[in-house]
Amino acid sequence: EAGVVQSPRYKIIEKRQPVAFWCNPISGHNTLYWYRQNLGQGPELLIRYENEEAVDDSQLPKDRFSAERLKGVDSTLKIQPAELGDSAVYLCASSAWGVDTLDTQYFGPGTRLTVL
Amino acid sequence: GEDVEQSLFLSVREGDSSVINCTYTDSSSTYLYWYKQEPGAGLQLLTYIFSNMDMKQDQRLTVLLNKKDKHLSLRIADTQTGDSAIYFCAEIPPNDYKLSFGAGTTVTVRA
Numbered sequence: 001e002a003g004v005v006q007s008p009r010y011k012i013i014e015k016r017q018p019v020a021f022w023c024n025p026i027s028g029h030n031t032l033y034w035y036r037q038n039l040g041q042g043p044e045l046l047i048r049y050e051n052e053e054a055v056d057d058s059q060l061p062k063d064r065f066s067a068e069r070l071k072g073v074d075s076t077l078k079i080q081p082a083e084l085g086d087s088a089v090y091l092c093a094s095s096a097w098g099v100d101t102l103d104t105q106y107f108g109p110g111t112r113l114t115v116l
Numbered sequence: 117g118e119d120v121e122q123s124l125f126l127s128v129r130e131g132d133s134s135v136i137n138c139t140y141t142d143s144s145s146t147y148l149y150w151y152k153q154e155p156g157a158g159l160q161l162l163t164y165i166f167s168n169m170d171m172k173q174d175q176r177l178t179v180l181l182n183k184k185d186k187h188l189s190l191r192i193a194d195t196q197t198g199d200s201a202i203y204f205c206a207e208i209p210p211n212d213y214k215l216s217f218g219a220g221t222t223v224t225v226r227a
Contacts, residue, residue, distance in 0.1 A: 004158070006158075009156075031213070040219065040220075041217075041219050041220075042120075042204050042206070042217025042218055042219055042220055043159070043204075043215075043217055044217075045214055045215070048213065048214075056213075056214075091158055091159065093159075095213075103208075103213055104149075104161060104164070105161075105215060106161065107151075107158040107159040107160070107161075108158050109156070109157050109158040110157075110158050112156075
């Protein structure tokens with residue numbers, strides 16, 4: 001079974017440029033999460049989708065970040081414009097929320113963003 | 117800031133046991149997880165323990181939970197070089213989905 005797929009794996013951009021990350025969750029997983037992991041820290045939740053609905057985006061900086069999950073499968077996270085402080089690893093995770101009492105989140109390899 | 121705290125570094129000799137410690141704050145947490153992150157990779161779920169358990173063993177991994185002290189530990193028996201990674205402790209409250217991670221413990225296995 002394929003795991004969570006993310007692309008690109010690495011991205012280097014100049015500040016004020018836009019950037020987008022893509023995630024394909026595990027087949028059959030209805031819930032998708034985007035996390036940001038700063039250097040030396042654990043991941044922090046940015047947004048959570050149940051199917052195509054964003055049910056928790058309270059931690060998403062909405063002035064420059066946006067996300068979508070059209071058709072309830074793949075998701076895209078965008079930053080426009082990127083700032084130096086956005087340099088981090090962006091992790092996507094998925095789970096089968098509501099199907100199992102243990103809502104285990106499975107993570108992708110992440111996209112390492114460097115903003116110069 | 118994080119509600120889950122971990123020591124930052126652990127160095128262990130190959131073949132010895134590693135013990136990684138974690139303290140958490142939510143006494144009502146339902147599940148407590150251990151994830152492993154190798155360089156350049158995402159988080160791999162290692163094991164989890166339900167809060168009504170004291171211990172869970174899975175091959176070389178042993179998880180101990182002290183609910184009174186809100187202390188969780190992960191013991192890796194016969195530590196190998198492939199165990200070198202960052203280990204994250206995470207908690208999740210009941211009926212919730214939001215994982216709260218510690219900052220991670222970097223385990224270095226030396227020959």
